[in-house]
Amino acid sequence: MKLLVAIYVAIVSLVLFDVGLIQADTHTPAEPDSVKIFPPKITALKDTPNDAGTSIDILWELSPSESLFPGAIIEYQIFRASSPESTFERVGAVPAGVSKFSDGGTEPGKPYWYKVVAVGDSQQAASEIAGPGKSVMQWFDRRRKGVLVFVILICTLIAVFIEVAKAKKGKMFLRHLPVFDAIDEAIGRATEMGKKVLYIMGQSDVDDPQTVASMSILARVAEKTAAYGTKLDVPCVWPMAMSMARETVKESFLRAGKPDAYKEDDIYYLTSDQFGYVAGVDGVMMRDRPAANFYLGAFYAESLIFAETGYTTGAIQIAGTAMVDQLPFFVVACDYTLIGEELYAAGASLSGDPIQIGSIRGQDIAKAIFFFYIIAGVVLKLAGINWLETLLRLD
Amino acid sequence: MRLQIPLAIILVMGIFTLVTAFIPAKPIADVNQLLRNWYIGIITFFIFLGTFNLARVNINKIKRRRRDWGYSFILLGCLALMLFLGFYKGRASTEEGQPFMYLYFNVQFPLGATMYSLLAFFVTSASFRAFRARNKEALCLLLAAVIIMLGRVPVGTAIWKGFPSVTEWIMNYPNAAAKRGISLGIDLGLISMALRMILGIERSYMQ
Amino acid sequence: MSVIEKLSKLDRRYVFLAVAIAVSLPMFFPLGLPVEVTAPVKQLYDVIEELPERSVVLISIDYDPSGAPELQPATLAILRHCFKRNLRVLVLGMWAPGVPLGMKALDEVAVKEFNKKYGVDYVNFGYRPGGAIFLVNLGRDVHDVCRTDVYGTPVDELPMMRDVHSAKDIALVVTMSMGVPGSDQWIFYYQARYRGKLATAQTAIGAPRYYPYLQTGQLVGLIGGMKGAAEYERLVKTRGFASIGMDSQSAAHMLIIGLVVLGNFIFWMEKRKK
Numbered sequence: 001m002k003l004l005v006a007i008y009v010a011i012v013s014l015v016l017f018d019v020g021l022i023q024a025d026t027h028t029p030a031e032p033d034s035v036k037i038f039p040p041k042i043t044a045l046k047d048t049p050n051d052a053g054t055s056i057d058i059l060w061e062l063s064p065s066e067s068l069f070p071g072a073i074i075e076y077q078i079f080r081a082s083s084p085e086s087t088f089e090r091v092g093a094v095p096a097g098v099s100k101f102s103d104g105g106t107e108p109g110k111p112y113w114y115k116v117v118a119v120g121d122s123q124q125a126a127s128e129i130a131g132p133g134k135s136v137m138q139w140f141d142r143r144r145k146g147v148l149v150f151v152i153l154i155c156t157l158i159a160v161f162i163e164v165a166k167a168k169k170g171k172m173f174l175r176h177l178p179v180f181d182a183i184d185e186a187i188g189r190a191t192e193m194g195k196k197v198l199y200i201m202g203q204s205d206v207d208d209p210q211t212v213a214s215m216s217i218l219a220r221v222a223e224k225t226a227a228y229g230t231k232l233d234v235p236c237v238w239p240m241a242m243s244m245a246r247e248t249v250k251e252s253f254l255r256a257g258k259p260d261a262y263k264e265d266d267i268y269y270l271t272s273d274q275f276g277y278v279a280g281v282d283g284v285m286m287r288d289r290p291a292a293n294f295y296l297g298a299f300y301a302e303s304l305i306f307a308e309t310g311y312t313t314g315a316i317q318i319a320g321t322a323m324v325d326q327l328p329f330f331v332v333a334c335d336y337t338l339i340g341e342e343l344y345a346a347g348a349s350l351s352g353d354p355i356q357i358g359s360i361r362g363q364d365i366a367k368a369i370f371f372f373y374i375i376a377g378v379v380l381k382l383a384g385i386n387w388l389e390t391l392l393r394l395d
Numbered sequence: 396m397r398l399q400i401p402l403a404i405i406l407v408m409g410i411f412t413l414v415t416a417f418i419p420a421k422p423i424a425d426v427n428q429l430l431r432n433w434y435i436g437i438i439t440f441f442i443f444l445g446t447f448n449l450a451r452v453n454i455n456k457i458k459r460r461r462r463d464w465g466y467s468f469i470l471l472g473c474l475a476l477m478l479f480l481g482f483y484k485g486r487a488s489t490e491e492g493q494p495f496m497y498l499y500f501n502v503q504f505p506l507g508a509t510m511y512s513l514l515a516f517f518v519t520s521a522s523f524r525a526f527r528a529r530n531k532e533a534l535c536l537l538l539a540a541v542i543i544m545l546g547r548v549p550v551g552t553a554i555w556k557g558f559p560s561v562t563e564w565i566m567n568y569p570n571a572a573a574k575r576g577i578s579l580g581i582d583l584g585l586i587s588m589a590l591r592m593i594l595g596i597e598r599s600y601m602q
Numbered sequence: 603m604s605v606i607e608k609l610s611k612l613d614r615r616y617v618f619l620a621v622a623i624a625v626s627l628p629m630f631f632p633l634g635l636p637v638e639v640t641a642p643v644k645q646l647y648d649v650i651e652e653l654p655e656r657s658v659v660l661i662s663i664d665y666d667p668s669g670a671p672e673l674q675p676a677t678l679a680i681l682r683h684c685f686k687r688n689l690r691v692l693v694l695g696m697w698a699p700g701v702p703l704g705m706k707a708l709d710e711v712a713v714k715e716f717n718k719k720y721g722v723d724y725v726n727f728g729y730r731p732g733g734a735i736f737l738v739n740l741g742r743d744v745h746d747v748c749r750t751d752v753y754g755t756p757v758d759e760l761p762m763m764r765d766v767h768s769a770k771d772i773a774l775v776v777t778m779s780m781g782v783p784g785s786d787q788w789i790f791y792y793q794a795r796y797r798g799k800l801a802t803a804q805t806a807i808g809a810p811r812y813y814p815y816l817q818t819g820q821l822v823g824l825i826g827g828m829k830g831a832a833e834y835e836r837l838v839k840t841r842g843f844a845s846i847g848m849d850s851q852s853a854a855h856m857l858i859i860g861l862v863v864l865g866n867f868i869f870w871m872e873k874r875k876k
């Protein structure tokens with residue numbers, strides 16, 4: 001019988017222990033008995049501005065215990081409910097000393113009630129329930145109005161100059177870059193030597209405008225190689241860029257009147273691993289010794305490895321990138337380099353299309369406006385006026 | 396029609412994406428989210444396309460006994476081996492101690508590091524060959540480069556304590572100013588490029 | 603052929619040999635020169651130092667084995683600092699080959715050095731594809747883009763992730779980056795949208811590009827190459843691989859300076875001759 005009672009007591013104790021009715025004394029409170037955790041006080045529930053209407057800011061006064069007993073509070077836990085009577089769910093926590101939390105899990109227009117609990121080592125104290133708070137959906141991010149003005153201005157300028165260029169039938173002055181002649185020269189040399197042209201589009205995928213800019217230069221290079229009957233080799237880093245390059249080259253061969261000369265396998269995927277790709281391309285350079293190497297697109301540390309390997313094989317090298325830190329390497333080791341924005345402009349300029357030329361002129365005018373904006377901003381700032389400086393800030 | 400439909404998609408998507416930067420409202424944000432998820436899905440699919448293409452190009456090379464076809468054989472062998480080792484035990488294949496990880500840390504790791512380390516050799520030989528004080532500007536560049544090289548290593552500090560702070564000054568002011576100027580031009584070029592794409596002016600990649 | 607002519611036509615393989623000697627000798631005969639801490643590295647250290655305990659730091663492993671010699675020491679040093687400060691760490695990466703490097707670093711620091719608990723003190727989401735688009739989604743809803751961790755555990759079953767839903771819940775992001783996708787994407791698509799604190803560790807070759815972002819406050823710290831990592835190691839009081847590599851780097855830099863001077867001397871002599 002005694003044994004049965006003992007087993008019964010043991011089981012009941014275990015169950016109670018499990019549901020938390022009996023607290024095991026395994027934890028020694030760090031706080032002395034005199035420490036008391038006072039509750040924080042919610043001061044405001046505000047809609048988070050400029051968002052999708054899915055967030056409410058909860059602001060509170062810190063618990064007095066923060067100043068009375070420094071270090072006593074570990075964190076504030078934030079609880080939310082859809083009515084004051086329903087069960088409150090924890091939505092987040094912030095460390096002691098922080099008096100704001102943005103609850104990003106709300107639905108627009110729906111009322112919510114909140115409480116904030118100050119949590120100490122062994123005690124906690126909940127604020128009074130506050131509410132209702134509602135999140136409101138916004139249709140315009142006010143912080144970005146300055147940016148919007150500038151976007152509209154730039155787009156308008158580009159659109160206007162496209163029209164002007166159309167009216168002038170493309171007869172608009174555009175600085176002629178020596179590299180444009182060099183492209184023809186390099187392909188011509190490769191043709192004379194009976195060697196291939198190697199075209200590298202950089203490390204980025206098609207979501208990088210540098211790759212798209214490179215694609216438009218590839219179109220011109222491919223057209224020329226098709227016309228001269230020179231072999232073109234395009235190893236790619238990303239499969240999507242490869243598909244796009246294939247379409248580009250195919251179209252160029254068609255334009256050159258040599259659709260049958262197009263070989264899909266000349267544009268191929270190598271690897272997406274940066275230095276694996278470098279090893280592969282260097283291998284092509286050393287084995288096939290192309291007479292002309294084009295490096296146009298986004299490049300990283302591999303730029304100098306390509307350019308130096310190409311230098312040792314004696315190829316004419318034409319590079320272009322908007323990656324500022326790689327430019328010195330290309331300038332040192334290549335014959336011609338398109339610097340920064342020239343990469344974006346080259347394709348348009350090479351095409352001779354009045355619409356594309358007009359867009360470059362529009363972009364140049366926008367650049368001049370920015371130049372004066374920066375000068376005016378600096379002058380005004382020195383005079384203690386911050387208006388122009390803050391116009392394009394996002395926060 | 397073959398051209399118009401893709402151009403219309405680019406126009407609508409381009410303008411929509413631009414607009415989402417200014418309209419935070421939930422319905423717009425949700426559609427934008429959906430489009431982004433599609434994009435991630437498409438990219439994942441393209442990984443298979445890339446692998447398939449790599450295999451196809453190299454199989455053709457072996458079949459036709461093109462020059463250096465032996466390398467293609469090695470490439471396909473490695474590809475198959477790594478694929479097998481990466482999948483044969485499911486998720487557990489990539490746990491510590493598995494053959495996949497052994498090859499990763501003992502083959503891929505040193506090979507990658509080796510390729511990257513080539514930079515040290517090439518930087519040195521390119522500097523020796525091309526870094527010449529041909530005029531006053533080039534001399535300024537050269538001096539700045541020497542200061543930065545010394546400021547970036549402990550031996551520079553051992554020579555003169557001021558090298559790191561001069562280096563930081565060069566990086567923070569002349570370097571940052573030049574980079575900003577170029578970046579501004581690049582970003583405007585980028586906007587113009589994007590606009591050309593959205594409006595269907597730039598379409599060299601379309602048939 | 604005069605000495606000057608011979609030198610001007612020097613086979614570059616001799617230069618390569620000189621580099622190999624300059625880099626490897628200090629490994630056998632270390633000089634142990636002290637590393638001076640620069641402001642961009644100290645800034646990041648201070649930011650981590652000032653974060654409240656249990657804050658969440660996201661470390662993005664955006665490099666592969668080729669960048670590991672420069673970036674892995676920085677990853678280890680930052681992890682050490684975070685766990686020392688009792689911060690919670692969320693690891694992910696936009697480069698598939700970087701996943702094992704992240705796992706190795708966590709195993710070395712979180713498990714072996716600090717005995718931290720997975721799922722409570724740190725989580726690892728492994729490779730996340732999508733680049734810029736992934737980052738835009740991440741800032742909006744972490745749970746949506748990281749549905750399972752690297753071991754296949756659903757995100758809702760990880761206790762640490764209960765409080766981590768969006769960019770607002772992440773106190774600091776440190777991207778260990780060597781290319782695309784990397785620092786650029788984090789700056790343009792994450793920091794510009796969500797305004798959180800962002801720092802980066804870069805390979806030495808890529809670091810200069812990020813100084814303007816440091817000035818604008820878009821980056822709160824910058825670790826440049828192995829030197830930056832060595833500085834961080836000094837700050838967290840460990841002597842890791844980066845500190846050991848500093849002697850080799852010193853020797854290599856001195857060699858380059860010597861060769862540049864020699865090259866210019868040859869250039870000047872040839873010019874005078876003409």
